[in-house]
Amino acid sequence: MTDIVQPSTLPGFMELLPEDQRVFNRMKDIIRKNYEEKGFLPIDTPVLEKQEVLLAKGGGETEKQIYAFKKGNTDLAMRFDLTVPLARYVAQHYSDLSFPFRRYHIGKVYRGERAQKGRFREFYQCDIDIIGNGKLSLFNDGEIPSIIESTFMDLGFSDFTIHINNRKILNGFYRSLGIDDSTEVLRIVDKLDKIGLEAVKEELQALGLSDASVSAIADFIAIDGTTQEVFEALRALPVEEAEFSEGVAELEAVFDIAYALGVKKEHIKPDMKIARGLDYYTGTVYETILDKYPSIGSVCSGGRYDNLAAHYTKQSLPGVGISIGLSRLYYQLNEAGLLDDFTDSALDVLILPFEETKRESLALLKTLRDAGICAGYYGESGKMGKKFKYADQLRVPYCIVVGLSEIESGAVTLRDMENGKEERLSPDALVEYLRDKKRD
Amino acid sequence: MTDIVQPSTLPGFMELLPEDQRVFNRMKDIIRKNYEEKGFLPIDTPVLEKQEVLLAKGGGETEKQIYAFKKGNTDLAMRFDLTVPLARYVAQHYSDLSFPFRRYHIGKVYRGERAQKGRFREFYQCDIDIIGNGKLSLFNDGEIPSIIESTFMDLGFSDFTIHINNRKILNGFYRSLGIDDSTEVLRIVDKLDKIGLEAVKEELQALGLSDASVSAIADFIAIDGTTQEVFEALRALPVEEAEFSEGVAELEAVFDIAYALGVKKEHIKPDMKIARGLDYYTGTVYETILDKYPSIGSVCSGGRYDNLAAHYTKQSLPGVGISIGLSRLYYQLNEAGLLDDFTDSALDVLILPFEETKRESLALLKTLRDAGICAGYYGESGKMGKKFKYADQLRVPYCIVVGLSEIESGAVTLRDMENGKEERLSPDALVEYLRDKKRD
Numbered sequence: 001m002t003d004i005v006q007p008s009t010l011p012g013f014m015e016l017l018p019e020d021q022r023v024f025n026r027m028k029d030i031i032r033k034n035y036e037e038k039g040f041l042p043i044d045t046p047v048l049e050k051q052e053v054l055l056a057k058g059g060g061e062t063e064k065q066i067y068a069f070k071k072g073n074t075d076l077a078m079r080f081d082l083t084v085p086l087a088r089y090v091a092q093h094y095s096d097l098s099f100p101f102r103r104y105h106i107g108k109v110y111r112g113e114r115a116q117k118g119r120f121r122e123f124y125q126c127d128i129d130i131i132g133n134g135k136l137s138l139f140n141d142g143e144i145p146s147i148i149e150s151t152f153m154d155l156g157f158s159d160f161t162i163h164i165n166n167r168k169i170l171n172g173f174y175r176s177l178g179i180d181d182s183t184e185v186l187r188i189v190d191k192l193d194k195i196g197l198e199a200v201k202e203e204l205q206a207l208g209l210s211d212a213s214v215s216a217i218a219d220f221i222a223i224d225g226t227t228q229e230v231f232e233a234l235r236a237l238p239v240e241e242a243e244f245s246e247g248v249a250e251l252e253a254v255f256d257i258a259y260a261l262g263v264k265k266e267h268i269k270p271d272m273k274i275a276r277g278l279d280y281y282t283g284t285v286y287e288t289i290l291d292k293y294p295s296i297g298s299v300c301s302g303g304r305y306d307n308l309a310a311h312y313t314k315q316s317l318p319g320v321g322i323s324i325g326l327s328r329l330y331y332q333l334n335e336a337g338l339l340d341d342f343t344d345s346a347l348d349v350l351i352l353p354f355e356e357t358k359r360e361s362l363a364l365l366k367t368l369r370d371a372g373i374c375a376g377y378y379g380e381s382g383k384m385g386k387k388f389k390y391a392d393q394l395r396v397p398y399c400i401v402v403g404l405s406e407i408e409s410g411a412v413t414l415r416d417m418e419n420g421k422e423e424r425l426s427p428d429a430l431v432e433y434l435r436d437k438k439r440d
Numbered sequence: 441m442t443d444i445v446q447p448s449t450l451p452g453f454m455e456l457l458p459e460d461q462r463v464f465n466r467m468k469d470i471i472r473k474n475y476e477e478k479g480f481l482p483i484d485t486p487v488l489e490k491q492e493v494l495l496a497k498g499g500g501e502t503e504k505q506i507y508a509f510k511k512g513n514t515d516l517a518m519r520f521d522l523t524v525p526l527a528r529y530v531a532q533h534y535s536d537l538s539f540p541f542r543r544y545h546i547g548k549v550y551r552g553e554r555a556q557k558g559r560f561r562e563f564y565q566c567d568i569d570i571i572g573n574g575k576l577s578l579f580n581d582g583e584i585p586s587i588i589e590s591t592f593m594d595l596g597f598s599d600f601t602i603h604i605n606n607r608k609i610l611n612g613f614y615r616s617l618g619i620d621d622s623t624e625v626l627r628i629v630d631k632l633d634k635i636g637l638e639a640v641k642e643e644l645q646a647l648g649l650s651d652a653s654v655s656a657i658a659d660f661i662a663i664d665g666t667t668q669e670v671f672e673a674l675r676a677l678p679v680e681e682a683e684f685s686e687g688v689a690e691l692e693a694v695f696d697i698a699y700a701l702g703v704k705k706e707h708i709k710p711d712m713k714i715a716r717g718l719d720y721y722t723g724t725v726y727e728t729i730l731d732k733y734p735s736i737g738s739v740c741s742g743g744r745y746d747n748l749a750a751h752y753t754k755q756s757l758p759g760v761g762i763s764i765g766l767s768r769l770y771y772q773l774n775e776a777g778l779l780d781d782f783t784d785s786a787l788d789v790l791i792l793p794f795e796e797t798k799r800e801s802l803a804l805l806k807t808l809r810d811a812g813i814c815a816g817y818y819g820e821s822g823k824m825g826k827k828f829k830y831a832d833q834l835r836v837p838y839c840i841v842v843g844l845s846e847i848e849s850g851a852v853t854l855r856d857m858e859n860g861k862e863e864r865l866s867p868d869a870l871v872e873y874l875r876d877k878k879r880d
Contacts, residue, residue, distance in 0.1 A: 021484055048561075072552075139820075260806065369701075
């Protein structure tokens with residue numbers, strides 16, 4: 001007698017039933033298609049890397065969360081994002097790549113975070129980045145919103161807003177108030193939606209900022225209106241910093257390019273409140289909000305950085321990129337009931353043979369498959385009721401019953417599983433009928 | 441100054457350049473498409489599992505190769521195949537699945553093997569299995585060759601042979617010679633291609649088998665000819681074991697079903713020499729050989745087993761399945777130069793704008809993308825020669841030059857990158873032309 005081990009997965013690791021996995025995969029396919037249609041090249045790096053490579057940057061929260069271990073004499077770690085592997089990849093294969101290097105990467109990453117609802121320790125990231133050799137034009141920053149737009153439209157969303165800002169605007173603005181390190185200010189401003197303007201102002205005052213500075217910040221983050229109005233308001237600000245003007249010019253250029261590529265006005269918005277992280281981004285930054293589900297937070301974020309791979313090469317490699325956290329996005333959309341319509345059947349039709357009609361049923365299976373129809377075959381013995389139940393469980397839209405009387409008449413019975421209607425069709429008519437349905 | 445860490449991957453971990461990754465992904469897509477068209481459902485289990493779960497079976501070579509470690513108080517391990525996770529999955533989700541459960545799984549697995557050419561420590565497996573609840577009809581064993589056939593045809597192969605046997609034939613035959621445990625005999629027979637018949641006979645004699653037994657084995661594994669001839673030869677053998685007859689009947693049924701599903705005669709072959717592993721399979725077994733490259737070994741193998749998940753549940757779950765080791769297959773085909781024709785461009789066309797024609801070039805990019813053409817845009821500054829070089833490196837088939845004179849004339853220049861020919865086309869004619877090329 002074999003000892004039974006309780007079959008279970010680790011806490012915080014997502015695992016889906018097949019019908020949900022089909023929905024998940026469809027979302028993944030849509031993202032990939034959009035990335036490929038824009039000419040991004042795939043890479044697929046190892047999940048396991050040398051610890052010294054993955055942790056070259058070192059320090060921070062990440063190091064505590066990482067799955068790291070020793071095998072033999074080698075210190076190993078599982079990747080915790082796709083950006084560090086990209087940096088290593090570009091540095092390592094530098095001479096074999098063509099720049100600007102446009103790559104997409106869809107893969108699993110690992111973080112041993114404290115387990116909580118909607119947070120996973122293994123999750124998919126879907127990233128694109130464009131890496132320049134020494135320099136990289138703003139065209140790429142302007143193209144990104146068009147990629148986000150087409151991807152989320154294809155995912156079935158029409159109401160979303162890509163909030164765009166530029167770190168140079170923030171650096172210049174806050175420096176004009178005498179704030180050289182804006183880290184703390186940005187952290188507080190980031191809480192605006194959660195805690196409200198008054199609480200933000202109180203926290204800024206608690207930092208020791210003057211009333212005038214707090215008031216200037218409040219006005220700055222309140223800048224709103226059409227894109228044109230926002231840029232007019234920014235230009236009207238009494239900020240002398242060159243970096244500020246540079247940031248405003250860059251942000252305007254990004255909007256110009258995005259509009260030229262057909263991005264809809266309602267899908268992009270300059271937003272002085274967003275900053276994305278604290279030390280990585282140096283120019284354009286993006287956050288994407290589903291208008292009807294703001295509580296989900298940003299579903300696609302990223303930005304421009306000066307130097308991708310400083311830890312692995314002396315080459316200067318500026319880039320711009322975005323990431324979709326697919327596992328979390330799937331989880332949240334599913335919780336919100338937004339994926340219910342996505343569920344479908346893997347099969348176009350299921351053949352239910354009788355013992356006496358096996359040969360004819362197999363021939364029909366071959367005919368349908370040759371015709372490009374995704375046909376299944378219930379090869380197990382059992383009563384017809386059990387076979388129909390199986391078809392129902394798989395949500396198969398049609399079943400074909402091949403009985404002796406059907407064979408004698410040269411036709412088979414096609415049953416519409418939704419309404420129970422049956423009709424008799426010749427094999428040719430059947431192929432035609434199912435092909436039409438497939439095209440619908 | 442940042443310290444530079446040498447960018448490198450771990451030995452034994454495959455990492456491809458983007459153009460090779462596209463070829464690899466195309467192969468993966470073809471396999472997935474074939475699995476999905478036959479109605480298999482996707483699953484995607486965690487790469488990391490509880491050690492006690494993954495090692496429930498215990499023992500053997502596997503345990504030494506596994507990547508196992510502790511995080512906090514939990515013993516973890518990375519999966520080393522997709523079969524153990526399938527067993528755990530089916531046992532865990534038993535009540536939510538419909539049987540026969542047809543699943544495909546394409547994912548990475550991990551084995552810390554001794555590094556050697558063409559062996560990888562991280563590699564893709566592409567598996568299908570059909571799991572029955574208590575029993576599973578032979579239809580499934582007979583369907584498998586049709587899936588292997590369509591997959592390898594789509595991968596571009598026409599000359600391959602699926603060698604099929606049945607473990608019951610082997611058990612019955614060897615028991616009839618008084619060999620109750622045929623493990624050692626099968627291990628020796630498996631070396632036939634490598635060491636030749638005489639050496640096999642010598643090794644069998646060294647096991648202590650009688651001359652008569654050795655001679656009977658030599659005759660048995662030499663059985664060859666058409667499928668019909670093989671079955672006639674098998675039936676003519678003086679073997680009384682019931683298991684032997686059962687195996688022969690099963691094997692014949694498998695061939696009947698495969699033929700009924702249209703599998704070509706030259707693609708399947710009964711072969712008394714193959715056994716696939718030593719304790720797992722209990723019925724049909726498959727090995728697939730590329731006729732022109734036998735040294736690659738089996739590129740797709742599998743078989744029938746009595747009980748998938750004995751370590752996780754008391755339910756009896758018989759199944760049949762196959763696996764393609766994609767990383768190894770890719771590596772070997774690439775080494776043999778068989779993938780050179782697969783390399784292609786991610787882009788249909790690349791737009792090369794001048795500084796003064798940016799606006800018109802962006803408009804053209806939008807037009808082409810809206811028309812479903814995979815168009816790129818070289819947004820960096822630089823001389824035209826550098827831009828064409830980039831297009832060449834990416835193997836882009838066409839470039840569009842948008843100069844001032846082009847804009848004045850209302851047409852753009854399309855350059856065929858293969859022969860350098862250029863022609864002037866209006867945007868409408870351009871869309872038409874590139875769409876036609878895409879369809880080719």
